[in-house]
Amino acid sequence: xxxxxxxxxxxxxxxxxxxxxxxxxxxxxxxxxxxxxxxxxxxxxxxxxxxxxxxxxxxxxxxxxxxxxxxxxxxxxxxxxxxxxxxxxxxxxxxxxxxxxxxxxx
Amino acid sequence: xxxxxxxxxxxxxxxxxxxxxxxxxxxxxxxxxxxxxxxxxxxxxxxxxxxxxxxxxxxxxxxxxxxxxxxxxxxxxxxxxxxxxxxxxxxxxxxxxxxxxxxxxxxxxxxxxxxxxxxxxxxxxxxxxxxxxxxxxxxxxxxxxxxxxxxxxxxxxxxxxxxxxxxxxxxxxxxxxxxxxxxxxxxxxxxxxxxxxxxxxxxxxxxxxxxxxxxxxxxxxxxxxxxxxxxxxxxxxxxxxxxxxxxxxxxxxxxxxxxxxxxxxxxxxxxxxxxxxxxxxxxxxxxxxxxxxxxxxxxxxxxxxxxxxxxxxxxxxxxxxxxxxxxxxxxxxxxxxxxxxxxxxxxxx
Numbered sequence: 229x230x231x232x233x234x235x236x237x238x239x240x241x242x243x244x245x246x247x248x249x250x251x252x253x254x255x256x257x258x259x260x261x262x263x264x265x266x267x268x269x270x271x272x273x274x275x276x277x278x279x280x281x282x283x284x285x286x287x288x289x290x291x292x293x294x295x296x297x298x299x300x301x302x303x304x305x306x307x308x309x310x311x312x313x314x315x316x317x318x319x320x321x322x323x324x325x326x327x328x329x330x331x332x333x334x
Numbered sequence: 335x336x337x338x339x340x341x342x343x344x345x346x347x348x349x350x351x352x353x354x355x356x357x358x359x360x361x362x363x364x365x366x367x368x369x370x371x372x373x374x375x376x377x378x379x380x381x382x383x384x385x386x387x388x389x390x391x392x393x394x395x396x397x398x399x400x401x402x403x404x405x406x407x408x409x410x411x412x413x414x415x416x417x418x419x420x421x422x423x424x425x426x427x428x429x430x431x432x433x434x435x436x437x438x439x440x441x442x443x444x445x446x447x448x449x450x451x452x453x454x455x456x457x458x459x460x461x462x463x464x465x466x467x468x469x470x471x472x473x474x475x476x477x478x479x480x481x482x483x484x485x486x487x488x489x490x491x492x493x494x495x496x497x498x499x500x501x502x503x504x505x506x507x508x509x510x511x512x513x514x515x516x517x518x519x520x521x522x523x524x525x526x527x528x529x530x531x532x533x534x535x536x537x538x539x540x541x542x543x544x545x546x547x548x549x550x551x552x553x554x555x556x557x558x559x560x561x562x563x564x565x566x567x568x569x570x571x572x573x574x575x576x577x578x579x580x581x582x583x584x585x586x587x588x589x590x591x592x593x594x595x596x597x598x599x600x601x602x603x604x605x606x607x608x609x610x611x612x613x614x615x616x617x618x619x620x621x622x623x624x625x626x627x628x629x630x631x632x633x634x635x636x637x638x639x640x641x642x643x644x645x646x647x648x649x650x651x652x653x654x655x656x657x658x659x660x661x662x663x664x665x666x667x668x669x670x671x672x673x674x675x676x677x678x679x680x681x682x683x
Contacts, residue, residue: 273384302591
């Protein structure tokens, strides 16, 4: 289990308990977190679950893989800490994770 | 573009997996279908979003790619000779005096049919518009002159002698860099990284043009467009290091892929819940007689957005739609394994 927090562009925070093995995107969709569209349902095929991982969590969440890097071409305002939340797996290691949601997913 | 009205039993909006399987189920019951889709090919999300990705939850197919599933469904629908109308959006739906429906598209086609099946998935695919502040000021509905912001190239010649700025790293972006460079006054390509997803051959050609000074390549992201009174004059580029660079352009083509929007379906007076069409679970009918909704576009208690659910919905829809299309005929339930009648229709007997 891990507690994860999504921060909307306007500052609104959404904290949720997440089961290990789910993806950060699935937790957001299950809890209706606004701003995570996830059009493709988790196939790493749409880049509409783009989030910014807070600095102190970058190491724990790992690096983006090639497919994710390609998909980020379809996102807007991509930064060094940009990730697709469908590619971040929940585990005890990410308990406390905080991510920011971009203003728009396109 | 066709002026004449097309008369058919059923119009299916959306040629994704569920729309394609609906052709089969309708066909077994002697109903002929026309399909309309915004994409240039069948398969919907399977073909557009994940053609090469495996799907593991199609009954009887332990692993199948989006494209393979599409090809198989096309083969399954083939005996019923469906007619496909690609690159079109259904814009209008209106009830006629005799209780049939008129369907119109953005290419001015007119269909008249007894039954409309909305199998539109997540809505229609439309180009992603970058959320650059004020971008809509430069989007011109009359795109004939090539000026301003465009999400597609309709006529290449419109870009002749323009200062063209293209953003993106996929095949669309690079194809248009290569094709428009010879006629444009100048060609600038912007991409967020120095890696391109496009076909290696296109990337090599683009790199050669950059080496020859024919294409200006910048790594970074466009953050601002500048101009006066809707006349685009330039763009601001933010580099990876955070520096700002001014680019001159009077034509901007952003290629960031496609997104799904509900589109005109919202205007047809159907009962909607969170942009999904409400249906019953007996016949998958909407609140309008003769309009059905199947697949990801519909909602009902317990709905699962799975392709297999859409298949089930297509079968029940077809059995109910039969009464509307063939009111004088009696429907007898038959199996494809044993019915000579069905096997004849499938061309296997």
